[in-house]
Amino acid sequence: MTKALLLIDIQNGFCPGGNLPVAEGDEIVPIANALMASGRYDLVIASQDWHPADHGSFASQHPGKSPFDMGELSGKPQMLWPDHCVQGTGDAEFHGSLDTARIDFVQQKGQNPAVDSYSAFRDNDQAALTGLADYVRSKGVTELDLCGLATDYCVKFSALDAVDMLPGVTVRFIEDASRGIDPAGVAAAIEEMQARGIEIVTSEALLA
Ligand code: VGL
Ligand code: ZN
DSSP, rough: OOOEEEHHHHHHGGGSSSSSSOOGGGGHHHHHHHHTTTOSEEEEEEEOOOOOOTTTTTTSTTOOOTTEEEEEEEEEEOOBBBOOOTSGGGGGBBTTHHHHHHOOOOEEEOOOOOOOOOSSBBBSSSSSSHHHHHHHHTTOOOEEEEEHHHOOIIHHHHHHHHHHHHHHEEEEEEEEEEEEEEEHHHHHHHHHHHHOOOEEEEEHHHHH
């Protein structure tokens, strides 16, 4: 059995003070650190939202649009975001208290300005893969526990893709080690994950 922990986008940009802050986003950092330090995991992976400054998911690239408006990107509906997690900026760095020394592999995503990439495994149009599924397979992972920011976007899409792309791997969502953007969206995301066979767990249960 090879157990992996996948930390989704625990970056300054998604924490209070960042450009796309998730309420209480920083409160998950000590939990993520405890999970990493627990000895439960053979492998720790972290994803990093890593956008060029002109990324097409940014409202700033769509004249007349504001953040959180719906827009279009490459002909598909796209939620327009504030500029966030621009490559090389502090906003894109992992939270300063995250114990990054324990991370074995970082998967960056969202570099293509023409498509958004909520999932750590592939772009939203499912055309381009990040390579993370191959990496996870190459390590013989049998159990993948996920948490991070934001539950209703990048965590959910990563969890659903893990189920799709890694058949046979047990996938768990760690609820207390995650925070979301929209409370209704979080509830819907948890139902959707559960319906797809993802176990909803707490860090306390995993560390017991
Ligand atoms: C995310 C919106 C835009 C996330 C990333 O990490 O959940 N959300 N980019
Ligand atoms: Zn993004």
